[in-house]
Structure formats: C-alpha cells, structure tokens
Amino acid sequence: MRIVMKFGGTSVANGEKIRYVAELLKQYHEKGNELIAVTSALGGVTDGLLNTAKEVSVSGKVSHVKEFIADLTKKHYDAIHVAVDSDNLRSVCIESVDKRIDELEKALIGICYLGELTTRSIDYISSYGERLAAPIVSCSICSLGIESKSFTGGEAGIVTDSTYGDAKVLEDSYSRINERLTPLLESGISVVTGFIAQNHKGIITTLGRSGSDFSASILGAAVKADEIWLWKEVHGIMTSDPKFVPEAKSIPQISYIEAMELSYFGAKVLHPRTIEPAIKHKIPVRVKNTFEPDFEGTLIVAEQNQIEDVVKAVTLISRVALINISGAGMVGAIGTAARVFSVLAGAGVNIIMISQGSSEANMTLVVNEEHLEQAVAAIRSEFSNNVIGDVAYDRDVCVVAVVGAGMDGIPGVAGKVFYALGKGDINVIIISQGSSQHNISFVVSSADAIEAVRILHREFELDQQR
C-alpha cells in the first residue's frame, strides 16, 4: 500500500518518541508499504515560537531571544542524541539544526529592533518548529538503515497564495509534488514538514494552526496514496474530547462529511480542511493512536456506515464570543444583514454562527474570540447612522454541537437535545441547525459548557461500546 503518515506534535514530542516513530515507520516499510512521513513540530514548539515573537516585538528584549534560543537548541540537541544513533548522522543532523537555529535567532532579533510583527513574519518564525523537526525524524529513520531525505512543504512542491496564516494551496502543487516525491517512494521514506508551504516567490506561508493534517492530505492526494494515516495521542476520532469526557469511545468508521462537521465544530483531532483533498481523490483517511498502533482507530470514508447512529459525537468550541446587534431601526431595513456580513468579511472576521429572530430587531453572531474587537469596531463604524442601537458582546460563551449524518430526516433529535439540557438546568443562549441536518449547535455560557457536553454524551448513549 502507498500511505502518507502524519505524526503530530505529541507523537514527536522528544527524542524517545521520535525514535519510536522511526521504528514504527520501519516496520510498515519492511512490510512492503511505500511511505511518506509528514511531521509536526516537537510538542509545544510552535506555541513557544509564536509567544516569543509576540513578546519580543513588544518588549524588544534581545536577552529574551537568547534565553529562548538556548532552550530550543537544548530541546533539539537532546532529541538528536536519543533519536539518532550513528555519530556521523548525528553531526549531519546537528549541522542542519544549527543552521536553522542561527537563522531563527537573527529573525527574532530583527523583530526586537523593528518592534513589529507582520503576518508574513509570524509564518516565517512559526515554520521553524517543523523545519527543525523534519531533519531529526529523517536522520532517525536513516540510523535504522532506511534511506530518508527531509523536505520543507515548499521543497516538496506545496505552493500557496500569500494569505499568511491560512494560505490557500494552488492547484498546480499536486502535479509538482507527484513529480518530486513519487520517484523517491521506492528507495526510502521522504519526511516532509507539515503545516508550512511557500508562495510562488518562495516566501514561507502556513496552512493554519494544526495544519499538518492538511499537509498530509495534500501529499496523499498528489501521490495518489491508497490511504492517509494521521497518528495522534488518542484512539482515533472519539465520541467527544476525552480530556473533558473520560468515557468517550473511539468511532470505528465515519463519513467524510461527518468528520468535516466534527472538526468545524471544534473537535481538535482534525484540521478542518484536512478532508478536502481526500474527498476529491476518494482517499480513505485513518486516525490512529501512535502509542497503540494495533488499535484500529477511526476510518474516514465516503460512504455512510450501514448501521447509523443518529448522533456520532458531541463537540465543543471554546474561545469564541457572542455579538448581539440590536435596534428598532433594523426592523424592515433591507440589506442590514448583508452590510453586517460584508463589513465583517472586509475586516477578516470569520462568522461561526448566525441567528436572527423573526422580529428583525436583533441579530446574534458568534465569532472567534481573537476577532471580537475588530468585529465590534467594524460593525460600529458601518452603522453610525443609527440603524443599529447597540452592539453588545459576551466572551464567556462556548458553542456545543451534536453531530451525525444519521439525524438527517429523523424527528425528535432537537427535542431530545434541548429536553436533556433543560433537565440538566443548562441555559441555552442561541440555537442553530444547518440545512444539511448533520448537526445541531447551540451557545451556552462557558461555565455550563463541559456539563452540557457530558449530559448529551450520556443522553445519546455515546459512552456505550459500538
């Protein structure tokens, strides 16, 4: 089988884990599979890079850069010493890591002096997590006697537009990746950085946080893989986030559409755009636990399962905010909603949920918390003519969603959801159901959110073995 295997930050968190991953790849390689590995940054490194860049762009403290670089160097040197056996390979690996850390240090010091951090520089800085990880994973594979070379996403052929932080992949990437990586499949395992790509000028771009899943899917589609495997620290896609719902169970099979809805509604197990290239080329995606490789995990496929559960999972999106726009002037004022949407689009704000009562005197929107200030400012400036009386907001909210294609056309699901919440004394602030009928989502206060998820998980008996 031809498989693209992606390992997330928790799977390559340190030298021991990288070595384990290399051994896992070796086993699958020796069984006759053709493999491409996609690696994320060592756990926590991307956050560290971003936090440091933000901090020094304000404080201008070069000493802070030096401390961060010393820690980062130690973390990667430690990993190399454990993950790479031969002295020769170790020094090759250290040389490539040293070169990258040196570039990174210069860039961070530049940010200290400039005192500004553009979206382009954020992508450049955050790319170093994966750019430091890939040579270590590759050298670890080599030290087990298998040929391996590492590539950045751009070197592998992923070219995007210049929407830094959330770049869109250009269509010609697929044939370029195929030309560059397919000939290497027979001889060994190519290791490609997840998350990062480049624009047509060769400037680094990123595919959005947690974008390594998406990278794997792009590469899988390009080399016409039989399957794409995403290795994680969990038993696949589960009926809820096991961090909040310890009884959550692994879902053996799920459709592309359900997986997309789950990731859109906050299941952090999958980057929301991961499935797009897989759907286009009908490639099955497996989500597996790195540390229990014999457990089947979840298979994501085009077809629905024969025996459908009405609800497959309950998800939670935190770090969102609610905006309530109200005013008597909105009643019958044609085009108000269009103006709100267009002004928010212009301000780069993504709307997660919308609700408008038939009285038309108010409209409620849910946006990512980080977009709240720009959203409120944009709406206030657009409606200075008193159509809108007030723009209120609340940061203390979460979106909860029940997801499952089986609820399509089945009466009573919404009734069951809201009856159970009522019984549990959970106040629902707004409700939304898409016309796809694959989800019902609603907003509750942050204080109630985890309890709401647990209540629904029990109500739909998701804690029972399937």
Ligand SMILES: Nc1ncnc2c1ncn2[C@@H]1O[C@H](COP(=O)(O)OP(=O)(O)O)[C@@H](O)[C@H]1O
């Ligand atoms: N429905 C869900 N199923 C499985 N994991 C979930 C779900 N919702 C949220 N998660 C979280 O997603 C994370 C996925 O595993 P992780 O190894 O961190 O992936 P990666 O390193 O690829 O980002 C877990 O930490 C888990 O808590």
Ligand SMILES: N[C@@H](CC(=O)OP(=O)(O)O)C(=O)O
């Ligand atoms: N390292 C990047 C990309 C990524 O996908 O990471 P992970 O696979 O650990 O979620 C991030 O933290 O966003």
